[in-house]
Amino acid sequence: MGSRDRESRVRVDLTAVVIAVREGTPCVLTVEASAQPAIALPSGPLEPGHQSLQSGLRSWVERQTQHPLGYVEQLYTFGDRATAQLEPDVASQQKAISITYLALVASTDPPRQGRWRNWYDFFPWEDMRAGVPAARDPLLKRLKSWAGKPGRPTNKRRLERARLTFGIGDAPWDEERVLERYELLYEAGLVPEAFVDRGTQPPSRINNAVSGLPMVSDHRRILATAISRLRAKIKYRPVLFELMPPAFTLSELQKTAEALSGIPLHKQNFRRLIAQQGLVEETGEVAMDTGGRPAKLVRFRREVTLERPAPGVRVSATRRGSYP
Amino acid sequence: MGSRDRESRVRVDLTAVVIAVREGTPCVLTVEASAQPAIALPSGPLEPGHQSLQSGLRSWVERQTQHPLGYVEQLYTFGDRATAQLEPDVASQQKAISITYLALVASTDPPRQGRWRNWYDFFPWEDMRAGVPAARDPLLKRLKSWAGKPGRPTNKRRLERARLTFGIGDAPWDEERVLERYELLYEAGLVPEAFVDRGTQPPSRINNAVSGLPMVSDHRRILATAISRLRAKIKYRPVLFELMPPAFTLSELQKTAEALSGIPLHKQNFRRLIAQQGLVEETGEVAMDTGGRPAKLVRFRREVTLERPAPGVRVSATRRGSYP
DNA sequence: CCCTATAATGCTCAGTTTGAGCAAAAGGAG
DNA sequence: CTCCTTTTGCTCAAACTGAGCATTATAGGG
Numbered sequence: 001m002g003s004r005d006r007e008s009r010v011r012v013d014l015t016a017v018v019i020a021v022r023e024g025t026p027c028v029l030t031v032e033a034s035a036q037p038a039i040a041l042p043s044g045p046l047e048p049g050h051q052s053l054q055s056g057l058r059s060w061v062e063r064q065t066q067h068p069l070g071y072v073e074q075l076y077t078f079g080d081r082a083t084a085q086l087e088p089d090v091a092s093q094q095k096a097i098s099i100t101y102l103a104l105v106a107s108t109d110p111p112r113q114g115r116w117r118n119w120y121d122f123f124p125w126e127d128m129r130a131g132v133p134a135a136r137d138p139l140l141k142r143l144k145s146w147a148g149k150p151g152r153p154t155n156k157r158r159l160e161r162a163r164l165t166f167g168i169g170d171a172p173w174d175e176e177r178v179l180e181r182y183e184l185l186y187e188a189g190l191v192p193e194a195f196v197d198r199g200t201q202p203p204s205r206i207n208n209a210v211s212g213l214p215m216v217s218d219h220r221r222i223l224a225t226a227i228s229r230l231r232a233k234i235k236y237r238p239v240l241f242e243l244m245p246p247a248f249t250l251s252e253l254q255k256t257a258e259a260l261s262g263i264p265l266h267k268q269n270f271r272r273l274i275a276q277q278g279l280v281e282e283t284g285e286v287a288m289d290t291g292g293r294p295a296k297l298v299r300f301r302r303e304v305t306l307e308r309p310a311p312g313v314r315v316s317a318t319r320r321g322s323y324p
Numbered sequence: 325m326g327s328r329d330r331e332s333r334v335r336v337d338l339t340a341v342v343i344a345v346r347e348g349t350p351c352v353l354t355v356e357a358s359a360q361p362a363i364a365l366p367s368g369p370l371e372p373g374h375q376s377l378q379s380g381l382r383s384w385v386e387r388q389t390q391h392p393l394g395y396v397e398q399l400y401t402f403g404d405r406a407t408a409q410l411e412p413d414v415a416s417q418q419k420a421i422s423i424t425y426l427a428l429v430a431s432t433d434p435p436r437q438g439r440w441r442n443w444y445d446f447f448p449w450e451d452m453r454a455g456v457p458a459a460r461d462p463l464l465k466r467l468k469s470w471a472g473k474p475g476r477p478t479n480k481r482r483l484e485r486a487r488l489t490f491g492i493g494d495a496p497w498d499e500e501r502v503l504e505r506y507e508l509l510y511e512a513g514l515v516p517e518a519f520v521d522r523g524t525q526p527p528s529r530i531n532n533a534v535s536g537l538p539m540v541s542d543h544r545r546i547l548a549t550a551i552s553r554l555r556a557k558i559k560y561r562p563v564l565f566e567l568m569p570p571a572f573t574l575s576e577l578q579k580t581a582e583a584l585s586g587i588p589l590h591k592q593n594f595r596r597l598i599a600q601q602g603l604v605e606e607t608g609e610v611a612m613d614t615g616g617r618p619a620k621l622v623r624f625r626r627e628v629t630l631e632r633p634a635p636g637v638r639v640s641a642t643r644r645g646s647y648p
Numbered sequence: 649c650c651c652t653a654t655a656a657t658g659c660t661c662a663g664t665t666t667g668a669g670c671a672a673a674a675g676g677a678g
Numbered sequence: 679c680t681c682c683t684t685t686t687g688c689t690c691a692a693a694c695t696g697a698g699c700a701t702t703a704t705a706g707g708g
Binding site for chain 1: 332333334335336378398401403421
């Protein structure tokens, strides 16, 4: 605790995962990168002028998206492992860390810089809304061949891990395990980043429709962290509403919840949940463009933010259980 | 992003909240500080030799406590607000951030440096195990006088916030809101740190038995963050077992859960929960020193770490509801 | 104007989980 | 052998969940 004059000083980057939902599509704000995979998360250095970490992030993201960030939450702070590999010339003398944030915005208007992308373009295996996605089968097949014959204990453990994280057989699909699944695929060499980090060429059998779009550095891992966190958080905190316009229908709310969690929800139970939690109140108006019976418009009751306990949206899939 | 050569570089501190439980007392590792309040959390600079952030922390904490850290989790990364105030001469040119970690150890043997302290010495109002603690009444009284007469809207909001965070009246006591409660007390000027940060003298009516022991800088806030996280986490991840010896009885496990969550648990239901989750298995031996019927010794089933869903210890108070 | 398709909304019901408590079992102390 | 203490086994009602049937309110086509 005494005085230490010769500590190393490091560069600090603030990286943002900015999320919005547009008509059932969960979107993440991306920018062009000059490096290998061309897609990156928006990121900027911590500047001396910034009052605090969060306000620093807030100001420059709002400048770029032109929309107020409804919600900002710190995700994780990463050491420089990946960064060191990106810039090998800088060497280990110059450390860097990146502090990552999750931000939610209510609008998907085109940002000044960068563009919105469907987050399932990066994680095709995560979208279970319309049943088993096409990417799942080939992935599981390759995972199995990576695990190998169940004879050796290592292989057995690999197989068991794949079974549990991907919900194979009688293991339930847990939509929150986005990061675990990505890390398993990384270890198994099924995403191109694994080879970029090793400095080798990814095998040609990897294709983006199955493995998802790659991102610069460890940005896809950061995005996976954000999705995991968000899928968990909507269950116990009313963050879902940060993604909604001021007035909306319960169906639209459900569509948003499904977009994030990637599983279909039981409509009646979803409404029951929202109703009994007292999360919304009717505006008095109705939406006529439903295609069927008009839907009542509601608004979020900001007051409940404090109330608790657990004013979240517990998502429960229509068909709980496992996917093949 | 492009090359930025003139970013500011900052100092990075790694701060640890090391937790252990000894016979129903939750303990936190503290060290002596030379600054104003004499108590601090162990903390060290990020050094160039450190492979990763976590391993850096791990190595020097293990060196100090002489016990392996069973579990390490990143808590939060703080900007330099508090630090700037600690060392005003350094000015805003030299930023500093501290990355904080929560660590759990199974033993409470005296560490080489520092000492274990009952964490309720810092948060006397958080221990509801034996009913309403003595510190609660005077605190609530002062909170009310801080909020003022309910006439103005500001006062009304303050009162409502106090009601919800402290579970006054018909609001339920939520043991996880440790940080919110501390921040409310800070704003209300009921903890000495509030005055230290402002550079003024704390009023003499503040006494440690009610306001808890103060700590250096924002360390008590960090500890509150750690306790909040831990109280939440034991409900959905089996971290509780990181604090236990290899073999233990269910009562000892319950004592530990109660120590952390600060509320009394219903014994039979607690056992039912542990049993049906398959979290432990019998060793075959019994503990005879119970004072009554001998208790079977059990051990944690490490395998379940992967299994899920939610292999945690849902704590549910004996008497749910509110405290006066 | 009636019929049909479509979605919103209302309600029921069985299975499970949760909170609470009674009672028996198995030791030690006097 | 009896009392005291703690562990352990078991029951029961209330609340919660997952699932599905039924009704209502619009639009569009005959």
